[in-house]
Amino acid sequence: MRIATWNINGLTARQSFLEHWLAARSPDLVGIQEIKTADDKFPHMAFAAAGYQAVTHGQKGWNGVAVLSRERVEIVQRGLPGHEESARFLHVRAGELDFITVYCPNGKTLQHEDFPRKLEWYDALADHLARTVDPSKPAVLCGDMNVCPAPLDSWNDALFAGQIFHTDAERSRFRRLLEIGFVDAFRSLHTDARTFSWWDYRAGAFHKGQGLRIDFLLATPTVMKRVRSVEIDRDYRKKKDALVPSDHAPVLADLE
């Protein structure tokens, strides 16, 4: 079984690119973020033709998450309770697996009012997961977390020390997800790899290796036992047949 997460930066702009990737990688279960599309505008037919059922928690213009699955899934929860004003949370059940995808708030800067809101959102997420996820059972929490959990996850941790994505406040929120019982699958298999999942579109950041690792597949121990590989699909951060890529790369894991 192949699972994945990907911030696609706009479904309308990325649909062909996403379909290209689905055909090339054949994932079974995918969390996508930033679809920026309302539920009633989601192109279900196109994904059904590619063999995927889509479950969406969409929003016009901003945010929006969805799950694409080859096998039938059922909705457990759409929207983070108490924070339904932005579409950032979707929990589905795929057989025995609880699969949750999130698009965490960005926060902008430490001075911006969005920063304390980001921390509050994280606290609400952790509270909700602690109540609703049994860490002894198979579960995956994936998505764009908008945090570099450790210096190794940033192209220049010294330059950005104490700035957005690099603060102790954000890192402690990320750690709380691990304390609930989730394991960072990529880091677990690649202890020392300085591998990123996002690169700014501007100034040739991708080619200069100036990226961040902010997209994660977090899995409970029963899932981790089945993990055979975890990779960041940086080939899909490149232009593909003249199609423009997202600024994020997909993260993929193969489970036994």
Place this chain on the structure above:
DNA sequence: ATGACGCCTTCCAGGCGA
């Protein structure tokens, strides 16, 4: 030093992303 690219929108300049 600044902006840099690409997304979106009651529509095309301006906000936002990370």
